[in-house]
Amino acid sequence: MSSSPAQQPSPQLFFQTINAHQRTEALKAAIELEIFTAIAEGNQSAAAIAKRVNAAERGVRILCDTLCIMGFLVKTDQNYGLTPDSAMFLDKKSPAYLGGATEFLLSPMLTQGFESLTEAVRRGGTAVSEEGTVSADNPIWVKFARGMAAMMMMPSQQIAKIVDPQADKPLKVLDIAAGHGMFGIAFATNNPKAEIVALDWPNVVKVAHENAEKAGVGDRHKTIQGDAFEVEFGSDYDLVLLTNFLHHFEPSMNERLLRKVHSALKPDGRAATLEFVPNDDRISPPDAAGFALIMLAGTRAGDAYTFAELDKMLKNAGFARNTIHPLPPGFQQLVVSEK
């Protein structure tokens, strides 16, 4: 009792962490109920929001107070308002609306990996199935393609500006595991002479092509259907995009793929790899380093690779020089590799 509260051990972190799943469920419920959209429309009191979203005032009051505590809403007297982040990303009428990403981020395939995390630690890889999320033609990637496009809008434009700043010469781009296709599409909208070849499973690459058409670049957006490890890439590319792909596999598999990428490039071609890149300590920065656990839960042998590890894989595959570029305010980084 004589020591100050700050020095006494406290169970607070334990308690908050064991209950952290409640934060996920609170945000998910708010998105499902369209709480943010209702507030954006001008409903401010619990009563008004409740009427708009067809829920009990008491339930809305408690949920909105929780969203204030979590940093998604602000409260003045009894009125709720959106934060700048919530207005941008959680109002259904915002072009940057991210609510659809929950379909992927909370898909059973991903949450089951975490529900069996103890077993994944024992095995050293996912306990969900042999190959986890990267099994052949896994339907989770259609959810990914549909849900994650909005979240990747900003980084995809940043990458196009970094890799193709002049944007005035023909550029033949191979977009491997294109998903929503946003990364390739950003090159096409950035440079009218860019031509994109998007590669992914049939049902996934269809979504990428739809997005290309929506962006008005469908005529410069071809597709290859299949497994990146198996299908022919074609040749003479100026650029190969490897966005959020290498983290699913062990280094030897990545090197095999990267050799194939190296061969498909022109002599002065480049590869652009988007990744969660932790520092060598593997515990910083937190968002990038923390991604390793998602790979442990969901894949057989994936990881969040340090720049030293990526550099080694790329060099083993034949690349001469690799440079790393931050993409603020995001927590992923871009590795540009010269053939």
Next chain:
Amino acid sequence: MSSSPAQQPSPQLFFQTINAHQRTEALKAAIELEIFTAIAEGNQSAAAIAKRVNAAERGVRILCDTLCIMGFLVKTDQNYGLTPDSAMFLDKKSPAYLGGATEFLLSPMLTQGFESLTEAVRRGGTAVSEEGTVSADNPIWVKFARGMAAMMMMPSQQIAKIVDPQADKPLKVLDIAAGHGMFGIAFATNNPKAEIVALDWPNVVKVAHENAEKAGVGDRHKTIQGDAFEVEFGSDYDLVLLTNFLHHFEPSMNERLLRKVHSALKPDGRAATLEFVPNDDRISPPDAAGFALIMLAGTRAGDAYTFAELDKMLKNAGFARNTIHPLPPGFQQLVVSEK
């Protein structure tokens, strides 16, 4: 947590919150695997810890890095160490070990309430069943009694010191919804003339009495089996304890119970109520205010009540004067009521 107006909007808070459930699963896996206990025994490298807990080194490395990011471990070069909090609360050999609390805090009854949170917001109360966690003789309270004793050790001792500082006169204590019994037991160990009557469901109050015997005060620890709203309390109590009970019910039910408590007290008797007490804004302090969501998810009409609301219920039930006492470093508060 939210970005200031000057900053660029960022999806970081959205992403972290949607993935917050992963923090819960990571801590749960670490407790199940006895990672903290293994480190306390002197295993520091991923390889040594993996051998001790019978898991893959790769899985242990990724989990331990995650635990560093989350604040449960520290890392120096490739060696992991415990924080003071982890050493106190997560080493199985520590007397304050809290790992058992996960049995209650992550019991299906509680997590199901959160999995159906959208429906709970619509209804304004739990979607799990009619009465939720407080249904008659719900087995969850045996888990509570077994799992939460360690977590309540420190506050129970603080409360005994606040309410009975002299500890030299006979004190007849009724411990309502005793659970693990730690609150009543603390009065018995603090004051050799204290006599405790613990009330709870039959299977629960058995745990309280076992704990009293372990604490060497079994001879001054009687029990009443049943529902606090139904059974006879007896009379002439110096003190009635209402620890973490009122938040499960609406004000009218609480007033009914408090009138019964008031009648069971001696003329100079007192009630001691332990609660999560938010400020009038209901969004601060965060841990106390955030408790309201747990009641929305798990009960028909429970809530985290402000001091003004508790004061009103207690006064409506006949209590003359109520004072509130913080219990640092915990985030609950004690209300002492004079008859």
